[in-house]
Amino acid sequence: MNVAETPFDFVTASYLTRIGTPSAGTLAELLTGLENCSDASIFHHTFQTLGVHHFLTKGFSNDFAQWTLASVNRNDLAEQLAALDIRDYTAIAALRSDLCRMVRDFCEAHPQFASQTGLERFYFCESVEVTVPLGRSARTLDEFREGLEHLSHAGFYFHFISSRLRLQLQTNDFSIWLSSSLGLRTLADSFNHIDVYTNTLDSARAKMLRLIDRERRKA
Amino acid sequence: MTEVLAASRIPLENYAEVVGAGEIEELRALAKPLRGRSIEMINSTAVGGGVAEILNRLVPLAEELDLGIRWDVMKGAEEFFDVTKSFHNALHGEPYCPKPKDFEIFLSYNERNRASLPRDAEFMVIHDPQPAALIEGRPPGTNHWVWRCHIDLSHPNPAVWDFLEKFVTRYDAAMFSSPEFSRQLSIPQYLFYPAIDPLSEKNCPLDSEFIQQVLQRYQIDPQRAILTQISRFDRLKDPVGVIRAYRIVKRYFDCQLVLAGGSASDDPEGALVLKDVLRAAEHDPDIKILELPAWAPLEVNALQRASTIVVQKSLREGFGLTVSEALWKKKPVVASAVGGIPTQIIHKHTGLLAHSVEGTAYQIRFLLSHPEIAAKLGEHGHEHVKENFLITQKLKRYLALFLVLDRR
Incomplete structure (x- = not known):
């Protein structure tokens, strides 16, 4: 069995939600908010919300799309916003730019809807991340499996989803370690191809465990 | 002040069946750097109402994580609670013309309770408006004071809010149940949801x-x-x-x-x-x-x-x-x-x-x-x-808040 020189250290992350001052009642105000809010706010309403709502595997993508659908009733724009896939982004600036472009284009094309007041306001918030080591590490695939199986949702989300922004790469902590420390490139790629939009955190983890078991049988 | 001994004693491990062992392990990991640190929760009632219900569950769970947590309630006579009831309704937006005497009563009971405060813990968590002025006696030093507001402040009576705001802005942070309930403040504001206990009689599985x-x-x-x-x-x-x-x-x-x-x-x-x-x-x-x-x-x-x-x-x-x-x-x-x-x-x-x-x-x-x-x-x-919205998530939020305050 391969033994990695560098262990995988399991970490957990907890998120506090900081209430921001801006809020939006119309699409035009949403656009202003998107242009001016902090990076932590864009992260909160896209990456973080996907982690918190992981159990919604149909039709939920991010808070902006949900508000546009449920409060402003603009299905067309909501659909566009929901189609944004956070896996395509390794930097908040690019994600913000695309969000702004979509809302701006819509407001320009449909000025009558830009100032229409929504049923509820949209409140911009921010995520404040607190990470702590779990005191669990892995040097072999067996140890990694054990750690993965016992990871909390927040820990799993931290390593699998929000890691993209930290790494600024279109991959995740698990895949990087499997590939670079254990040389398991195929397994690493399979992990990275698991769809976070159509899986819950639990079903994504279950798929990973099955992939590991298959790898162990091969060995 | 009177210390409250929480009635509920459900071991933390019992929650593993509901939320998963990983979540309990996570709570222990978050609590580890806070082990032995002192936390003081202060509110105005030990029984009745959502705050007391939550603290009754939360405090024993925090003790299990080896946090030095203590819960005290304010002492007050009828005149104090009459004033705070009026303040409460006014903060919810009901019409009310406070008299100078009302503010005096509010402050004098806060002062008296401040004098009998058993200790200045490293983390002081003050719940709702009634004890908000306890911060008046905050010692210059390093402990952290946070204000947990359980009520909707979206349309407060201006006279009451102006009076209260002077105290609130002296805290290190404020927590609200919804962004809609918060105010524009110079201190950080965090979202803290209320919580239910899945093992309580109101929520446990039934035959x-x-x-x-x-x-x-x-x-x-x-x-x-x-x-x-x-x-x-x-x-x-x-x-x-x-x-x-x-x-x-x-x-x-x-x-x-x-x-x-x-x-x-x-x-x-x-x-x-x-x-x-x-x-x-x-x-x-x-x-x-x-x-x-x-x-x-x-x-x-x-x-x-x-x-x-x-x-x-x-x-x-x-x-x-x-x-x-x-x-x-x-x-x-x-x-x-x-x-x-x-x-x-x-x-x-x-x-x-x-x-x-x-x-x-x-x-x-x-x-x-x-x-x-x-x-x-x-x-x-x-x-x-x-x-x-489970009590374990609420505990996690508190742990994260204490860690954030500590790292400032």
């Missing part, structure tokens, strides 16, 4: 036999659809509006309506509302109006579990934890988009929101026609509560 007994006691037919609203008899909960919605639904579906709440006997306003509700019910045998003794948690639990659809048609709402209670039991919920309800009901994902009597009736009819969608909403609602 179907007990549920049947409760239905039988109140002559509710388990074979027909049951619509339920659990809330005190208060105009802001719009029980008459629920009856109107039920009547619209009844044209198309054979159903029963259960309106259950605490006894209105010692609440003059509640008694008037109850009278209106009885009048609106017009002796319809399918409308069950239940005055439950002291909220009878097991009976509320049984009624929620027996329901086909749970309704919360409030006109105004704090957080509305009855919604989370119903979602935890995997019930489809139709609720008004007010207060903290939209946080719990993500429209078309974890329940359905409505904005009128007709809208409420329409959503109920939709769910009665599509039981498979109703079931899915209930399942998602359960997961939503598990991720966000």
